[in-house]
Amino acid sequence: LDVCATCHEHATCQQREGKKICICNYGFVGNGRTQCVDKNECQFGATVVCGNHTSCHNTPGGFYCICLEGYRATNNNKTFIPNDGTFCTDIDECEVSGLCRHGGRCVNTRGSFECYCMDGYLPRNGPEPFHPTTDATSCTEIDCGTPPEVPDGYIIGNYTSRLGSQVRYACREGFFSVPEDTVSSCTALGTWESPKLHCQEILTKINDVSVFNDTCVRWQINSGRINPKISYVISIKGQRLDPMESVHEETVNLTTDSRTPEVCLSLYPGTNYTVNISTAPPRRSVPAVIGFQTVEDDLLEDDGRFNISIFNETCLKLNRHSRKVGSEHTYQFTVLGQRWYLANFSHATSFNFTTREQVPVVCLDLYPTTDYTVNVTLLRSPKWHSVQITIATPPAVKQTISNISGFNETCLRWRSIKTADMEEMYLFHIWGQRWYQKEFAQEMTFNISSSSRDPEVCLDLRPGTNYNVSLRALSSELPVVISLTTQITEPPLPEVEFFTVHGGPLPRLRLRKAKEKNGPISSYQVLVLPLALQSTFSCDSEGASSFFSNASDADGYVAAELLAKDVPDDAMEIPIGDRLYYGEYYNAPLKRGSDYCIILRITSEWNKVRRHSCAVWAQVKDSSLTLLQMAGVGLGSLAVVIILAFLSFSAV
16 A cells, blocks of 8 residues: 555655654644644734734644734734744834824824824814824914903013913003013913903192292102102293283103102292193193292392203203393303213213303203213303202113124124213023923023123023023113023933943842933933943944844844833832833843943933933843843942943934
8 A cells, every 4th residue: 555645635755663654744733644634823812823913814734923003023024923033013103204293293102103282282173192194183383362451551572472472561651550560471272361460540649739949849749659750741830020021931841759759940030920730641640730929139130150950861951040131151061971880981071052042951962871970160251150960861761782692502692782982781681491390490690891882791501491581781771582592411421330240140220310400311221232342332322223123243232211201210120131122122131151231321302402421330241141040149349330431422
């Protein structure tokens, strides 16, 4: 009998112990002659046969595995057999830029991904998280629109309507509120906060009007609240007893912050006057009226005497005592100005002024925020008469700084709108914040002096920080504000307990969370390198790959990667070679008899800049590490940190 001729179609004839027998082929079971039935390898379950995240497909005499949606085989083929070490790893869909569309932020999940809106954006047409292919949700930039209005109030300066923008309100002149100003912010809901400013009208009452020194008027005010300065309108109407004399009518303006204002008027002697005092619009007041008669004099001859009154801050009114008119007189002005806060500042000028007017007016060209001494001399014979007064000019109401810009990341330059070679003092107020470190706040206030038309200053700013810098010339009331962003620098060096292991098991390595001093910490990586590469390893190297994708054992690999948010505040332990995945990296066991260097790398990434710091964590010589041998041993060296000399790197 030809035994081989009777073999089943899925069997093979073989010679065993001198006899020919039929044996079912691999993947089939039976007696080899009448029956060879396909063995279904998939009956034990896809996870057992093919591994996690797979589906198992039986074939006659065999089987193959396919990764589930959202995963890919490490051999980069659609099908695989797991006996070659191939397994399914998660596909990071977020590597595709723009996957979540404009304003979207992609978050990878096992087997899929989710989309969220970035800071400054809100979901529209649906909730978060969302999937761009199945959901109608999209992200739109937050725009709060026009800020709400405050009755009898106004918005100070410029503003934007983006998330976090602020507008500052204040009451119009003639109104007040407690607090005096308030801020409304653009919220994450796309709406402005309701301003808390309630402006109430200030009604000024003028009381107790009296006359002193014959031509001077004093009064008291009583109002619920006093603004820094109040402007008054003083209407003067005078009539002499002699009907042939003309009527004296004049309006005088006075601005002061005194509760008992007073003003000396240029009045004619021997005249009946009616003086009406009221506040200038928009402030309202109950006006006050007083009538009086000035004293007669006999100064028909000019004795050269005169007095000076100040109005509109820099204008002088020269009032001669004599009533004799028509003669021409020359006045000599000597002006000297100094600033208490600038030792080298001096503004001096002199000139002559000739007039026939009885009450001439001269307006001086003075610098703001300056203390002036003005000496006026009437040049006449036989005797000269002089009067000296002081004028303190207020800060300018116009901007004296232009073309402000930043350079070298932390330096500023600007153009000073002023007289050449005139020294100026500049006040700085700096606020620094970090979105990734809510408790961080830096505030600085200082001043500098410069006579340059194009001053420059370099600031002591912290890395990885958003700053607002307010700059104001002391001679002006108007500041300018500029925003600066400093780039991150290398993260703090990893704090590690260094181990040296000779032929023994490697203890668990303790990972401590680094402080975000120089920028936000993004991730922690554990790198396994051949010991021979330690001296040539560059911390900035981006070439380290996973264990399975590594072409050669001599290149080293990334054993673990942990996001900063996944590292506890105290510490966590990482056993080398536990065969688990940390992120997308497989923590493979170390090979026996090999020498390794274990490196901890901290990565900081922000604003398209990446920086690293590294430290050698352990040296393993003649490794005998297996998963079952992982147990604590004595430290090779306690608290010794080996820092690589080439830690610093910036990759944009």
